[in-house]
Amino acid sequence: MQNRKLWKIGLLILICAMLLVGLQRLKETGREAIAPGPIDAAEQQLAALYSMGQAVTPDPFQLTLKWQGEWSSLLAPEEAAGVLASRLGLPVPEAGTVQGRVVYEAKGQIEGFPAELELTTLEEGKHYAMLRMEAVGDEAAALERLQEAQRMAGESLADEGVQAEWNAAVQGVAWPAAAAVGKTASGKRKLDVTFDKLETKINQLPKLKLKQAEEFADELTASRTYSVDALPIAVQSGGHRVALQLAVHRNSGTGMDEITIGTPLLTVEY
Template sequence: MKKLGSYALIIILVAVVMVGFEKGRHADAAVNHPVDDASVQLAQLMSIGKEVIQDKVRVTIKWQGEWNTLLASEEAADVLSSRLGLSGLVYDKVQDHTQYYALGDLNGVQSKLSVTVREKGRLYVVLRLETETLEGMNALGTLQYNYGSSLADEGVNVKWNAAIQGMTNEQTGDMGGVQSLTHGEKLKNIEQQVENTIQPLKMVDSYEDGNTISRSYEVDGLPISVYSGDHQISLQVALHRNLDTGRQEISIGSPLLTIEY
């Protein structure tokens, strides 16, 4: 009976260890979840861009979030910039908040890190990646994943968003000429192209003025979203008529556009 009791105790201890291991493993997966999701989302966004944008494309990605740390603010900023391979840490003062900046340029991708001091031990981190080159486009996926993983590993509560911008593809008419479509007509064509690339969209918000139209959508196939009322928005598309060229500029953001358009 004593021997049987010893075996039972060993089994219980092993079970406890395994449960602890599983909890730790799932916790690690939860930490890396936004980084993995960002890879999926960027690939989908790039596919959309290839369908609807003509000529030069500009891609902007942001990793951002709060960071609670025991490090002094300057030391914390230096730790992040060093880990990300950025250089030239600069101090600044913006609206009574201390900020630190560092820059980088790798494989055609320009990076800018900003660390803002909100209060002692509580910082806000923004890492912006931007490129307009083919080399940069090819490097973005790996670079955003590595940067996001590094920030999360340091304890930053990372959130992701991205945008693709350029000129819309022109619509060719039956006689070979270029048709001048209204914002609404052009956006309807873009929506159809996006649905062919990913899956059906559900529009949940719309804005329009004389030169700009913007719509936001629920998209089940995109894992990163933000709440707007009762809806989870994953994609925003905006068209703007350039008064100088007469052409339509398109901005596609996921989950929302956080840059000028």
């Protein structure tokens, strides 16, 4: 009798354990099913970046986005560049030299936005393509048009086999600086005060909670890198999964704080 009771208890424990394992696998499958693909993720991240630009600067801001990555192709460099340019609706590329490498470049517009394609050969059968697009952020309609242009460009590159990754940045100016350098009465650097205001404005946006991972600062410039759970495109940096980098440069000549926001990391000058 006692053995039968112990056997029933053991069977019940086994069933509970199997149910827990099944539920965990179901959750993991669900997460995988709803994870956005590269094109959708870039569209989502662009919308978040756009909202940050609107939150931190009162003036229209400059927005730059890139699709870039390696492309395995047996086409000759000139022909390869021509294929990509044609697919993107850009003019015939022209050859130039950058740091001793031949670079094919095509400049034009994609859906009304300035666009620049560059293609460099890394080795025989392997090229590196970079598509750069620019826009001025001033209204919601501009974001929708830019998202459509970005999607078209990303899908076109992917269809040709380019292993393109996405990144983007916003550049603008915020509130005037009362002083170029120095500290507040409490001893805090004025540049850090500006940065704290910037973080507060972004943290007030829906779902965008910044978790600082790294930082750098000198007399007139500061940069901080963050993990942001709501942003799907991220990279590993210093043992952290980061998706956003902010930089503030205090222009002592104009008395303005110049702000740059990059995702997942900054790839433009600041």
